[in-house]
Amino acid sequence: xxxxxxxxxxxxxxxxxxxxxxxxxxxxxxxxxxxxxxxxxxxxxxxxxxxxxxxxxxxxxxxxxxxxxxxxxxxxxxxxxxxxxxxxxxxxxxxxxxxxxxxxxxxxxxxxxxxxxxxxxxxxxxxxxxxxxxxxxxxxxxxxxxxxxxxxxxxxxxxxxxxxxxxxxxxxxxxxxxxxxxxxxxxxxxxxxxxxxxxxxxxxxxxxxxxxxxxxxxxxxxxxxxxxxxxxxxxxxxxxxxxxxxxxxxxxxxxxxxxxxxxxxxxxxxxxxxxxxxxxxxxxxxxxxxxxxxxxxxxxxxxxxxxxxxxxxxxxxxxxxx
Amino acid sequence: xxxxxxxxxxxxxxxxxxxxxxxxxxxxxxxxxxxxxxxxxxxxxxxxxxxxxxxxxxxxxxxxxxxxxxxxxxxxxxxxxxxxxxxxxxxxxxxxxxxxxxxxxxxxxxxxxxxxxxxxxxxxxxxxxxxxxxxxxxxxxxxxxxxxxxxxxxxxxxxxxxxxxxxxxxxxxxxxxxxxxxxxxxxxxxxxxxxxxxxxxxxxxxxxxxxxxxxxxxxxxxxxxxxxxxxxxxxxxxxxxxxxxxxxxxxxxxxxxxxxxxxxxxxxxxxxxxxxxxxxxxxxxxxxxxxxxxxxxxxxxxxxxxxxxxxxxxxxxxxxxxxxxxxxxxxxxxxxxxxxxxxxxxxxxxxxxxxxxxxxxxxxxxxxxxxxxxxxxxxxxxxxxxxxxxxxxxxxxxxxxxxxxxxxxxxxxxxxxxxxxxxxxxxxxxxxxxxxxxxxxxxxxxxxxxxxxxxxxxxxxxxxxxxxxxxxxxxxxxxxxxxxxxxxx
Numbered sequence: 001x002x003x004x005x006x007x008x009x010x011x012x013x014x015x016x017x018x019x020x021x022x023x024x025x026x027x028x029x030x031x032x033x034x035x036x037x038x039x040x041x042x043x044x045x046x047x048x049x050x051x052x053x054x055x056x057x058x059x060x061x062x063x064x065x066x067x068x069x070x071x072x073x074x075x076x077x078x079x080x081x082x083x084x085x086x087x088x089x090x091x092x093x094x095x096x097x098x099x100x101x102x103x104x105x106x107x108x109x110x111x112x113x114x115x116x117x118x119x120x121x122x123x124x125x126x127x128x129x130x131x132x133x134x135x136x137x138x139x140x141x142x143x144x145x146x147x148x149x150x151x152x153x154x155x156x157x158x159x160x161x162x163x164x165x166x167x168x169x170x171x172x173x174x175x176x177x178x179x180x181x182x183x184x185x186x187x188x189x190x191x192x193x194x195x196x197x198x199x200x201x202x203x204x205x206x207x208x209x210x211x212x213x214x215x216x217x218x219x220x221x222x223x224x225x226x227x228x229x230x231x232x233x234x235x236x237x238x239x240x241x242x243x244x245x246x247x248x249x250x251x252x253x254x255x256x257x258x259x260x261x262x263x264x265x266x267x268x269x270x271x272x273x274x275x276x277x278x279x280x281x282x283x284x285x286x287x288x289x290x291x292x293x294x295x296x297x298x299x300x301x302x303x304x305x306x307x308x309x310x311x312x313x314x315x316x317x318x319x320x321x322x
Numbered sequence: 323x324x325x326x327x328x329x330x331x332x333x334x335x336x337x338x339x340x341x342x343x344x345x346x347x348x349x350x351x352x353x354x355x356x357x358x359x360x361x362x363x364x365x366x367x368x369x370x371x372x373x374x375x376x377x378x379x380x381x382x383x384x385x386x387x388x389x390x391x392x393x394x395x396x397x398x399x400x401x402x403x404x405x406x407x408x409x410x411x412x413x414x415x416x417x418x419x420x421x422x423x424x425x426x427x428x429x430x431x432x433x434x435x436x437x438x439x440x441x442x443x444x445x446x447x448x449x450x451x452x453x454x455x456x457x458x459x460x461x462x463x464x465x466x467x468x469x470x471x472x473x474x475x476x477x478x479x480x481x482x483x484x485x486x487x488x489x490x491x492x493x494x495x496x497x498x499x500x501x502x503x504x505x506x507x508x509x510x511x512x513x514x515x516x517x518x519x520x521x522x523x524x525x526x527x528x529x530x531x532x533x534x535x536x537x538x539x540x541x542x543x544x545x546x547x548x549x550x551x552x553x554x555x556x557x558x559x560x561x562x563x564x565x566x567x568x569x570x571x572x573x574x575x576x577x578x579x580x581x582x583x584x585x586x587x588x589x590x591x592x593x594x595x596x597x598x599x600x601x602x603x604x605x606x607x608x609x610x611x612x613x614x615x616x617x618x619x620x621x622x623x624x625x626x627x628x629x630x631x632x633x634x635x636x637x638x639x640x641x642x643x644x645x646x647x648x649x650x651x652x653x654x655x656x657x658x659x660x661x662x663x664x665x666x667x668x669x670x671x672x673x674x675x676x677x678x679x680x681x682x683x684x685x686x687x688x689x690x691x692x693x694x695x696x697x698x699x700x701x702x703x704x705x706x707x708x709x710x711x712x713x714x715x716x717x718x719x720x721x722x723x724x725x726x727x728x729x730x731x732x733x734x735x736x737x738x739x740x741x742x743x744x745x746x747x748x749x750x751x752x753x754x755x756x757x758x759x760x761x762x763x764x765x766x767x768x769x770x771x772x773x774x775x776x777x778x779x780x781x782x783x784x785x786x787x788x789x790x791x792x793x794x795x796x797x798x799x800x801x802x803x804x805x806x807x808x809x810x811x
Contacts, residue, residue, distance in 0.1 A: 014362055018385020018486045024429070025486070027472045028465070034453065074338065074359060101382040104367040113363035118594050118601070121365065121730040122587045122717060125610055128594050132361075136597040140344035140352050141326055143597040145359040169385060169486050219724070221374045221403070221493045224695060254483025254490055255497030259378065299725055303371045307379075 006062045006183065009041035009053065009082060013075035014102050014152065015068025019093040020044055022169035026176045036183045037063075053081055061086040063182055069095040069102050069311065070153040074146040083159040088182075091155040094168035094261050097193075098271075099311025101168070103152045106310045107302065110150045154311045164193040168261035168308060171195075171247050193263065196246030200265050201258050202230075204245045209233065213284035217297040220257065231257045232282065237304055242274040259307045270314045272305030324352070327760065339777075341746060341768070349756040354747035356772070358600035358739075368729045373402050373720040376729070378489045380716070383733065386429070388487045389422035389478070390709035390734065393564065394716040396491035397583075401703025402720050403493040403696035410692045411495035414481060416564045417681040418490070419707070420674040421477035423563060424515055425485070426710040427626075427667045427674075428471040430776045431522065435664045438770055439530050443539070444763040459525075470518040473511040477678070480504045495693030502688050509682050516675040522668050523644055530665075531651065540661045541652065544752040545771060547745055548573045548615040550605065550622035551656060552737060553629030554708045555580075560637040561629055561673060563708045570605065570622060571632040575656050578605065583706040586715050590732060602740045603732055613744050621744075624712030624737035625775055626666035631656035638680075641673035660745060660774045667776070699724050709734035711776050735777045745771045 012020065024030065040061060041053050064086035070076050083089050094100040105113060118124070118131050136143045155161055165178055174195035181187055181194070188194060197204070209230045218235045225231065231238040231252060238257035240249075244265050251258050264271035279298070285291050298304070306313050327343040338359050346352040364383055368376055377395040381388035393415055400407050433452045441454045456464035475485040481500060482490035490496050500508075530536045539545075555569045556562040568586070570578040581589050591606040604610050608620035615621070622628070630649075636642040648665050649655045681687055704717045712734030719728045735742075749771040753764045 014360065016382045016385035016388075018382070018388065021385050021486050025472075025475060027468055030468070031464075071362065072360065101379055102362050102364075104371075104379070105363045107370070108363065108366045113361070113366045116366040116369075116728075117361065117363065121728070123590055123592050123603075123730055123732060124601075125591050125593045130594040130596050132594070132599050133596045138353070138355070138597065140324075141342075143342060143355055143357060145357055145597065145599060148361055148599075168382070219372060219374060220497070221696060221724075224693065227498075250484050251489050254488075256378070256483070256489040256492075259489075299372050299723060300370060300375075303375065 006037040007040055007060060008037040009061050009064040009086065010039070011041065011043065011064065011066050011068075011078055011082060013066065013068030013079065013096070013155075014071035015093075015095055017044075018169040019067035019095075022093070022167075022172055022175050025172040026179070027172075029176050029179070033179060033183075050078070050081070053078075053085055056085045058084050059087050063088045063090065065090045065092045066096050066155055067092040069099050070149075070155060070158050071102065072146040072148050076149075076153075076158050079155060079159050088162045088187075089155075089159065090163045090165060090178075091161045092165045093170055094166065094263070094308045096155040096161075097164045097166055097312075098263050098309035099152050099154045100308055103154070103309065103311040104303065104307070105152050110148060113148075152311050157311070162190050163187070164263075165195045166193050166244055166262040167196070167247055171250070173248075174246055193244065193266075196244050196262055198266050199245045201240035201243045201245045201247065201249055201252070201262070205230070205240055205249045205252050207231065207252060212282040214282050215284045215294065217294065219299075225255065227255060237279065237298055239271075239275055239304065239307075241278050242268070242271055259304070261308045263309060263312075270312075271309050272302075272313055272315070275305040276301065325349075327754075341750075343750050343754070345754070349754075349758075351747070351751040351754050354750045355597060356739075356743040356746045357598045359598075361599040365729045365731055368718075368726050371726050373399055373718060373724045373726045374493055376718065376726060377491045378487075380731070381487045383731075385486055387422070387426055387709050387711070387734070389419055390707055390714050391716070392488045392491060393419060394705040394707045394709075394714045395718075396493075397565075397705025397707065398703040398716040398718045399491075399493050399705070401584075401705065402699065402701060402718055402724070403703075404698050404700045405703070406494060406694055406696065408495040408692055408694045410499070410686060410689050411491075412565075413681060413684065413687060414496055414500060414692060415491065417678060417687070418478055418481045418488070419564050420677045420681075421474045421481070422485075423674045423710060424519075424671055425471055425474035425478070427671050428467060428474065428518075428522075430710070431664060431667055432467045434773060434776065435667075436529075438766070438773070439533075439536060439664075443766050443770060463525075466518065466521070470515060473515055477508050477511055480508055492693060494696045497693070499690055499692040500688050505682065505688055508678075512675065512678045512682055516679060519668070519671040519675045520640075522671065526665060526668055540659050543659075543661070544749045545660045545745060545774065546658045547623070547660065547741055547748070548617075548658065549619050549741055549744075550578060551628035551631040552622045552624040552713050553632040554706065554713060555633050556637065559634035561633040561635075561641075561670070562637065563670075563674075565707075568706060568713055569632045571656060573656060573658055575631075579607070583704040583715070586704055586706065586717070586732070590715075592732065592736075598739075600736060600739050602743075603737050604740065613740055615744065621740045622737065623660075623741045623775075624708075624734065625660075625663045626670050626710075627657060627660065627663040628712075629708060630666050630669065636669070636673050638673045638676035640676055641669060644669040644672050660741075661770070663774045663776070711735045712737045735775065738775050738777065742772045742775055742777060 064082040091097050134147045178195040207230045239260035240258040243260045244262040342355045344353045380391045380395045478485040482488045550572045554566045556566045569580045592601040592603045593610045604620040611620045636645045702719045714734045715732040717730040753767050754760045
């Protein structure tokens with residue numbers, strides 16, 4: 001690839017912009033990237049349009065980086081378009097990888113989301129009954145907005161994906177490493193999760209670990225923690241043991257438990273199921289009633305287990321249909 | 323023949339947006355709509371989550387201003403637990419937030435706004451981006467900008483463990499303090515940022531104010547609206563980003579109201595239109611009056627310029643000097659020239675840097691009592707901060723176990739939705755004239771209307787390299803007859 005510049009597209013679906021800041025946070029490396037690649041399409045930054053992408057030959061792009069989840073008709077359309085035009089399609093960041101935090105919306109229905117946003121909150125115009133619609137006739141013509149799907153989808157629910165970059169957002173050092181690997185052409189096997197390690201967050205966490213036996217779970221606000229000791233051993237629910245490392249252990253190092261943004265460890269299909277079994281295994285009791293009472297101290301198990309990956313869950317109730 | 327100009331997608335937006343302009347038979351603008359095609363439903367899906375988790379969930383509303391959401395959320399959650407917070411934590415949170423402001427304002431000013439002024443609004447579109455800016459001002463200055471933004475991010479990481487998507491706040495305080503070694507690491511970064519904010523002002527004077535055409539565009543162009551101003555002020559009516567009361571001042575400078583965060587729902591309401599997913603806030607006591615400016619309007623802006631308009635002063639001396647210079651040059655206060663928001667951002671950055679210096683010299687800043695464990699759950703709270711792009715309100719309720727039962731968010735840019743819609747229409751109507759085909763330069767002038775707001779659906783626009791791709795399709799009789807597009811770079 002040394003004889004010509006890489007042809008690259010970056011796009012966001014249902015995203016927050018944090019993945020783009022992660023690219024920006026590679027600092028001066030951005031200038032190296034601009035030297036090595038033509039950024040053909042990057043709606044936040046350069047002048048490519050949907051029509052320009054449509055006009056490209058299939059496979060003309062060397063690389064398309066897609067961040068954000070797939071939430072509406074527009075997101076899916078662009079995902080399909082980039083898949084056709086790019087040799088490599090990368091799901092970048094937790095949302096494209098696993099659904100991300102916006103994926104928590106799958107615990108609610110589309111009607112409930114509309115109801116809360118437009119019909120029932122304390123600051124709405126009194127008596128409002130208006131809801132946004134995908135097509136609206138106005139005096140001068142017709143206005144259209146994309147259709148919101150009933151569910152949030154991860155990228156590989158709608159198109160085949162070649163590589164995954166984990167993290168919310170991916171750590172800048174990892175972003176740099178991944179981009180360098182693409183530039184140099186030294187890529188691992190297709191389907192790999194890149195920019196992370198094969199270890200768990202726990203393996204890289206410097207906190208002291210003794211014995212994982214818990215009689216009482218605490219929510220982070222309920223106790224002043226021992227800053228040197230494993231959070232889970234102190235009864236503070238932490239997903240570090242079931243989460244892939246590569247983030248730099250940034251949450252436990254900030255005094256807060258891991259919530260799993262880097263996704264399941266290698267070989268694990270369902271991070272949330274793994275989380276539930278990990279938590280259950282450390283309860284220090286053999287008495288069924290006491291076990292139930294200890295586990296009852298953990299509210300909202302779903303919200304901990306699938307904080308970043310509800311659309312990737314294998315449990316029922318997360319239908320894949322659009 | 324009547325026709326439609328579609329700008330879709332407008333880019334350099336956080337999320338997605340589009341503009342549709344309807345022309346009449348003569349080619350004059352008949353109507354214009356600014357639409358937001360996205361909804362993610364945060365208000366609904368935080369229900370059922372433990373309330374203390376919300377500050378680390380709502381950050382994902384925006385990855386460019388996550389600290390704004392983190393802190394507004396933390397304040398709402400503090401209030402759900404009775405409202406007691408360790409005094410040291412308030413300082414640390416404020417300190418963090420000043421660094422966050424600098425990161426965001428640098429990114430916006432240099433990557434997004436500067437290309438229009440350094441390269442020029444009508445220059446070759448292929449050059450009108452941050453790389454074009456670097457080419458014009460030199461790599462030395464480009465490197466300085468990258469370094470300064472990186473330092474602002476670094477300060478946040480040292481303080482709270484992370485910059486993008488902080489997890490640091492808990493009810494009653496923060497999860498980690500600042501030790502002596504970390505403070506010594508921060509000190510030189512702050513010193514450099516203080517220099518950098520002055521450098522940015524000098525650059526603005528030279529490049530923008532030194533050019534009579536730009537001054538004329540700012541002061542006499544169509545980029546003005548007679549709508550009110552909103553912003554947070556402290557007890558002395560000085561600009562404050564983290565705490566205080568919300569003050570609303572009309573476009574002639576008279577105070578309309580001033581309210582504590584908990585009372586927001588008495589003062590602000592949101593109107594829904596069927597053609598966009600984004601709501602339109604307005605001053606509740608005046609009622610929804612439609613998209614209209616002037617004395618009867620119930621609309622307002624909440625921007626850096628609005629913040630400076632509502633305040634009586636800045637909170638620090640060098641920022642005060644910059645503030646006085648700005649209003650003296652612009653012909654007094656309040657200023658209605660929306661493009662002056664770019665200058666206001668630089669004035670705010672001066673205060674951010676001075677406040678960081680003040681915290682570095684605070685003898686208590688490295689103490690350890692940065693968190694109080696709450697002893698009760700009171701069940702409801704409102705948190706308001708100034709996000710970079712406007713007043714940000716989070717309102718939560720929770721049950722006796724601290725599980726969220728409802729959430730209502732009025733996000734910075736949402737406040738400006740009506741104003742953006744109106745000024746886009748105004749600029750389009752002024753710049754697009756019957757008988758003259760709208761060209762790339764005209765389209766850029768339309769873009770500059772909403773760009774002055776640094777809209778949060780453009781959060782990611784803070785990224786390099788900054789240039790707004792635009793497409794305009796001319797539709798006659800339902801068919802696309804012609805497409806204008808900026809040249810691919």
